Amino acid sequence: MLGTGPRAAARQAAVLFTVAGLLALIGILNDPVHTGRLLIVAACDLLLALIGLLVPWRRVARHAPALLGLAGFAVLGLSTWSFGGVAAGTGPFLVLLYAWAALHFPRWILGLYALPATLAYLVPLILTDQPPLVLGSAAVLMPIALAVAFLIEAQARRLRDDRDRLSRIEQWRAAMINTLAHDVRAPLSTVRLVLEEIAEDADQAQVAMVGAALRQTSRIARLADGLLDVQRIDSTGHLKLDRAPHPAHLLVKDTLSYVREDADVRAEVDEALTVYVDKQRFEQILMNLVTNALRYGKAPVIVTFARDATGDRLEVRDHGPGIPDDLRPRLFGQFAVGGEQGVGLGLWIVRQLAVAHGGQATAEAREPGVAMVVTFPPPPVPAPQQ
Template sequence: MDAGQGYATVNVKRATRQAAALTLAGCLMNLVVIFASPRKSADFTIIIAGLVMSALALWLPWHRWHPLTPALLVVPHLAIQSYGTYHGIASAGGGYYVVIMAWLGMNFPVKLVYIASPLVVASYGISLALINEPVAGLWKALTTAVIAIFVGVALAKNVSRELIARQQIAAAERWRAALAATLAHDLRSPLSIIQLSVETVKAETDLPPDLDDLLGRTLRQVGRISRLVAGLMDMARIDAQGELRLDLATVPLAEAATEAAAFVGTPVTVQVAPGLTVLADVDRLQQILVNLIANAVRHGRPPIVVHAYEIEEGVRIEVRDHGKGVPSDRRTRLFQRFQSDDGVAESVGLGLWIVDQLARAHGGQAHFRPADPGTVMGVTLPSARGSIADDLAAR
């Protein structure tokens, strides 16, 4: 990795602010030392130098220069600390050198830590040699430098590994998003033609039973791929827009749930009060309900029950099945993308993730809880009345 890569956008600003804060903290501690000892009360040179350095760290146009330029601040840091050590003013002693190297390691490549290492030894060693025995001073300086260098190198390597990992994740995410969007776009039209053709042939009344069964299985697989394409398109849309555009309206929940249940085509019991309403995008609400009901049908057992009730945060919508439930090792990953049950061929692993994203877009959230027997999946959405609904409507 190039020495300058990865430090141009974030670390320059962070490094200079940290340098200024570090110097100001040193000034405050040195003030305490000065006022605590009358012998040093007249020497404010180190305080003035620290304040000047803090001002330079904050106000110089570092962003216009090479991203590694703020590392030069380590030189005046060491000079000020050496002066304070020699005059007996520096409050932190060797510990301050460790902090300086930690700052360097947190913000810059490891090679700069190695380059600064002789400066640490010289800064601390010379000042100690002038006020103590030269051998003892040099030994103490070397000991402190080893600790400081170890801390700086360890931090620099950790930061470098984290930066590389973030870059790899970002690159993989961009590739995945592009692939998903391309697949969804390119598969949509061919799938529609295939589905229409198969349905046309299957509509014939004199088909042999084997052919009719084959066409039925083909339609089911086309339907599965169509759901995957729809999920990929929703995923790409969510990733691209960050926040979905919603056409909010007051929606009667009982009617929406009944319509979603009819769309799934499986017997579903809807237990929703007729007057209960939510503030939602009609199409997105249908998508939430259909995905929740389809998930219950696919992974659970009848009876499937849709229940909704008001809570303080809004309206809670729940879909319960009476199946075997969700294994404990999968519960924390339920609302992540591509988390499907390997035992269910029709599952593509995007339905619950889309439910969660759509709920968040409405200002709510998805949730899960085990039942006895079965599973309860649901969302919390804003009621058609209340402050949350007013805020959403004002967007």
Template sequence: MDISDHGSKAGARAERASRQAGVLFLMSGLLAVVGIPTSPGPSWVLWSIAAADVVVGVLAFVLPWKRWGPDSTAALAVPGWAVLGLSTWAFGGFATGTGPFFVLLFAWLGLHHRRGVILANAPLAATAYAGALVAAGASAQLVSTTVVLIPIAVSVGLIICGRVQLLEREERWRAALIATLAHDVRSPLTTIQSVLEIVGDEEDLPDGLRPLLAAATRQTSRIAGLASSLLDADRVASGRLRLDLAEFTLADAGNDVLELLGKGDVRVDVDPVLRLCADRMRFVQMLVNLTTNALRHGEPPVVISAATEGSDVRISVRDHGAGVPVEDQPFLFERLRLSDRHPDSVGLGLWIVRILAEAHGGGVSYRTVDPGSEFTIRLPAAPTG
């Protein structure tokens, strides 16, 4: 099962661009209607402009831009310049009424397109703006403002474009670094785990050594799990995550968690017959992340419970601590956001839980209980019959 998180990155980018453009055009149409009472020209002109805005806005939402790629949405700027030019003319050359929209459209281009696309739109915008002023009989002084407004608007677009490209490069570098570190960590861990297992199989071990070997084995398994989580994050981002779906009981998965953590203050309280259809390794990974988070930031006992709700299974991990501060709750499942507030946290655990739950067609949520915190994973239940 291949998970692409709303398709490829290019498709997702095109979808974001088209939706934002749709909002801009619909907003422009609404403002055209609002401006009808103050328009010096016939009202039918602004009604026509509003209708054109609505049509383009709807097309921005409904056409398959994801299929055509991110650069395809640049075509939406062409009717945008035409509508802005017509609006400028309809207001009798009142340039300050439409000037901000020229800047806004270039800002949108900067958010979603390359520098070449922005520069290619400059003559179209200048023609629409200056041509409308001339057609409306505006003074030469007002027409000359074209050489100020359009370069400023283009500059805004280029500055935004440069910032977006910088952020994208940083994101690619960070993702590559995480993936490389995770991959390089797994190789020596495999060797360490093998050595620990071989030593643990010896019958004449000194007293007290076997528990230490068991603890070391658990910790290497946890590090291996973290490396797998980081690699999964990279696979989700690139649309290459593959889930190995199979049925298993939640009680068995809970015992896996207890074995990995080796904590006596964690209790599994689930119906032994309750089953789930999921990637077992990654499901255990989610529970380990939530349980580790509860042990680190909450207070024992930590209880893993589960219940069915319609066609879903809700698996909860609860601690008995002080709960998550209200100001932190909106950012719980975002990548690297909480690491600034909590220096002892990498800021990836809860985000990885979210992306893995969503990859399974479910989700994760948080609520404050009395006392403590409760994180709940919602996944589709295993089919019956």
């Protein structure tokens, strides 16, 4: 029912007419003399509500639901006549109809509404011989209704324009991410092949340098995959994981091999612990957390992995100044940090990958520093063999 377009407009009108029909039925209790007239009003309102709900509005012209508004004005006039010229309920509902129209239709339709709306208000008053003072209320009500409608229409139009602009920006961003990630992969494959060829004939000193280059090449490839992950998460809301049991200490050791050799990063992981995760995504989580700790915190960076009754807990702690208070509420959001040192996607990706595993990512204050904590659910219990 919420939203824009012919279908949403018609369904919202259906709600308004349903309310009007029910109010007409309730009005019978206060005015049993005009029961027959009020039943006709209620029937007309409910019929318009059914039309709003049942007609396939997506197949008709964009502004076709505006016809419901014209019919609604006619029923309003019938309602005023049914109540003997009492317009206490007609005026507010007329403004409400105008407000509904302003949310969905352009100004020229609101202008076209002016004459039928005025007639719907005045004709029943004239037919029931209301005094000039009551007739003169139209001179106040109609300008107010139009002014309210034009204000709502202007605001709604601006919001639609902003939404369209953001949609175009998002399409451009998605195209840029996809293009960048795919274009990075092709030259990386060539670089990796060349480095592997060099490694075959390299001496001991060169092997170490080529090995470091190969590790960084793999890291860049994972960064490209991370960009694609951002796009997949934005478009589908979830990631498909390939979870399996892995030795936790080997996962941590392999991941930390990509960290520069002079970095003071220490690991404390039980060698007997097996973790049930997606290997590539776990490495991505840990690498993002360690890189973030080295970039914004202070050494030493301590990596621990432990298990308790609730599941597995990965913790990456630095000994820096901690998290500024103004950054804390948006720490795990997209582009939360950014600036000259990065684009600010690392912690957002960490949280998304943690949630995909069924866990969560949080930041805990330490003295000194901060600990980034990612929890994982406990590994599944193997089914008993029969």
